[in-house]
Amino acid sequence: MEEINNIEVVPCTESDYLKPFRVHYSQNGTKKSWDFMRTHDSVSVLIFNTTSHCFVLVKQFRPAVYMCEWEKAKTQPPKSAEKTEEGAAEAATESQQGQSASEGESSSQWLPASAGVTYELCAGLVDKPDLSLEEIARQEVLEECGYDVPASKLKKITSYRSGVGVTGAKQTMFYAEVSDDNCVSPGGGEPKEGELIEVVKVPLHEAMTFAYDERIPKTMGVIFSFIWFHNNMSPKYKISTNV
Numbered sequence: 081m082e083e084i085n086n087i088e089v090v091p092c093t094e095s096d097y098l099k100p101f102r103v104h105y106s107q108n109g110t111k112k113s114w115d116f117m118r119t120h121d122s123v124s125v126l127i128f129n130t131t132s133h134c135f136v137l138v139k140q141f142r143p144a145v146y147m148c149e150w151e152k153a154k155t156q157p158p159k160s161a162e163k164t165e166e167g168a169a170e171a172a173t174e175s176q177q178g179q180s181a182s183e184g185e186s187s188s189q190w191l192p193a194s195a196g197v198t199y200e201l202c203a204g205l206v207d208k209p210d211l212s213l214e215e216i217a218r219q220e221v222l223e224e225c226g227y228d229v230p231a232s233k234l235k236k237i238t239s240y241r242s243g244v245g246v247t248g249a250k251q252t253m254f255y256a257e258v259s260d261d262n263c264v265s266p267g268g269g270e271p272k273e274g275e276l277i278e279v280v281k282v283p284l285h286e287a288m289t290f291a292y293d294e295r296i297p298k299t300m301g302v303i304f305s306f307i308w309f310h311n312n313m314s315p316k317y318k319i320s321t322n323v
């Protein structure tokens with residue numbers, strides 16, 4: 081999908097997206113503190129294409145996911161690298177180097193970009209105070225997936241807190257039925273914002289197997305919304321799945 085290299089990890093001292101804080105408080109007379117991050121709320125949209133009977137998901141490279149895999153790979157080099165003496169020497173050199181660009185380069189030899197690619201619902205940040213959640217969701221459906229649907233066609237499924245330990249931000253999930261007639265562009269996100277999104281379809285009859293396949297990296301939103309659809313829309317679309 082992409083080629084990732086020249087990795088360099090630096091402290092994040094200022095950001096438009098995340099702000100770290102520490103809160104001190106007393107709970108039942110006991111003094112406590114908690115480190116957390118302020119970030120934007122978000123919307124996500126389960127899109128069902130009624131022409132092809134497929135769910136429309138997005139697939140994108142997530143640096144945060146990639147870095148988790150990278151950290152794990154550093155401490156557990158793959159078996160193929162351990163087999164040869166050369167591989168063992170390489171791994172040893174890396175652990176001595178610390179967080180540097182050269183570490184990234186050699187690590188990427190055995191950690192492909194796909195390690196950071198996840199399947200997700202179409203989603204976006206609530207960063208436009210003048211727009212309703214439905215309108216923000218509508219724009220994300222158009223930008224990321226290429227379907228032009230009116231905001232009134234977006235039905236709220238529910239909302240919940242994501243990352244309660246770190247951000248506690250609220251995500252509101254919508255459901256949108258689209259047809260091939262609503263498809264006006266290939267989607268793919270806003271290139272000027274650096275977005276590089278692949279639109280993927282999951283056939284309805286494969287949805288539950290997809291949801292529980294741990295080899296396919298995905299968000300909780302995908303799993304939950306597929307189950308919601310199964311519980312709430314099954315009669316309408318006469319689904320027979322084995323869950």
Ligand SMILES: Nc1nc(=O)c2ncn([C@@H]3O[C@H](COP(=O)(O)OP(=O)(O)O[C@H]4O[C@H](CO)[C@@H](O)[C@H](O)[C@H]4O)[C@@H](O)[C@H]3O)c2[nH]1
Nearest residue numbers: 097121122123124200201203204205251273274275299301
């Ligand atoms: N985070 C960040 N760091 C940067 O350095 C950084 N630099 C640029 N950006 C820009 O921020 C925008 C974020 O895009 P979206 O509004 O589409 O939001 P998503 O990243 O899709 O996140 C949603 O979907 C996720 C999956 O369901 C949920 O977990 C989130 O809660 C939910 O908001 C893009 O224009 C991106 O180019 C950064 N964004």
Ligand SMILES: [Mg+2]
Nearest residue numbers: 202203204224
């Ligand atoms: Mg998005």
